[in-house]
Amino acid sequence: MASSTGTNGDKVIVHNLLPHIAVYSDGTIDRPRNLPIVPPQEEDPVTGVSSKDIVFSNDPYLTARLFLPKLTQTNDQNQKLTILVYFHGGGFTFESAYAIHHHAYCNLLASQANAVVATIEHRKAPEYYLPTAYNDCWAGLCWVASHATQNPINSDPWITNHGDFNRIFIGGDSSGGNISLNVAMRAGVEALPGGVKLLGTYANHPYIWGAKPMGKEPVIGFEETLQSRIWKFAYPSAPGGLDNPMLNPMASGAPSLATLGGSRLLITAAGKDHLLFRDRTERYYEALKESGWKGEVEFFEEKDEDHVYYMFDPNTENAKRLYKVVVDFLRR
Structure with a gap:
């Protein structure tokens, strides 16, 4: 390296x-x-969503930003909302849950899906190599679920008062999509606090890779692609290297996808993402259907767009279509 x-x-x-x-x-x-960090808002002028930053773990020190949409019921204190625990992208090495584009993205999702959103500020390589980010995001999901117990640690009233613990979703984009799939796998074999069950997961353009090229990926120089080098940099001790199941869930010896937690999955791709993850995303969708998983899986592709196109300009027609797909998934 x-x-x-x-x-x-x-x-x-x-x-x-x-x-x-x-x-x-x-x-x-x-x-x-890295894009600029923005502060939380008492009320976003466009969406009406409120946001705040919280510490959900002191050891290790972990933080999150919470988003609460404008409440609509007369008795606002009792209105229950879908919960989304969100994991941001950035190749496990850069970006922040508090970056301007992630903040705007979560405002839109909270508003349009009418959901309480907790976006986890996970630690990054090389200061903290993988699997740290996976463990941080699992801890964030467990913290949210712990609000369903009698004595949650570092509890927050937005989640306690308004979270519907029968409707907990996780989701993410790019490396955050990879994290969401791996956290869902963990939720399939490890109990969440309070007996809470994960309802569903979405993964937009997830960072799925492997030791050998497939589809339209380059055969010559494959080991030196940025996708290969990022993983080896972020997780230098990964068992199996590029075929570690956390990067290549279809690798030989990987846990069966039939154990994926939750009962619903949305996975999305971009047609021009061939040098990144498009073909593997579709293969994951097919492998999950073939695995015997009992849940319901959806696949959506925007053929004329590239990797996470919607994140940087949410006002295009194609971006709005992707947002609607995700929002409809969270609202069903």
Whole structure:
């Protein structure tokens, strides 16, 4: 992985995964694609959604941003809403739950799906290698579910008063989509607090990869694609390397997809995402149907778009269509 192909002053780049991340010989890290962090809002002027930041774990120190849509019932204090625990993208190495585009995305989902949203600020590589992010996001889901118990730790009234614990979803985009699929697998074999059951999961353009190319992925230089190098950088000790089941859930020896938690799954793809994850996303959909999983799975593809197109311009017709697919999934 080490590289000395670029410098920053006298500093040598020792890990070059630009444009996502660069690590220098003095230990400093650049994340040039990080978008600006924005504060929570008492009320978003466009959607009417309220947001706030909370600490849900002190050891380790973990935070989340909560979103509450404008309540519509006369007795607002008792209105129960769908719960979405959301995992942001960024190749496990950059971006934040508090970035401007993720904040706007969660505002829209909270408003249109009429859901309480908890977006988890998971830790990132290389400061914290995988599987840390998976464990942080599982901890976030467990914290939300713990509100269904008598004595939740670090409880929050938005979840206690308005969360419908029969309607808990998880979801994510890109690497966050990968995390959501893996957290759903864990929820299929490990109990959540309070006997809470995961209802469904969505994964938009999930980061699914493997040790050998498939579909239209490049055969020559496959090991040096950014997708391959990001995983080896973010999880250097991964058993099985690029065929670790968390990256390649169809790998030989991976747990059966029939154990996926929840009863509903939405998985989406972009037709121009061939150099990233489009073909593997469809293969996952097919493999889940073939596995004997008892749930209901949907596949949606926008053929003329590229990876996470909707995240950066939510006002295009194609982006609005994707949002509607996700919102309809959460509202059913």
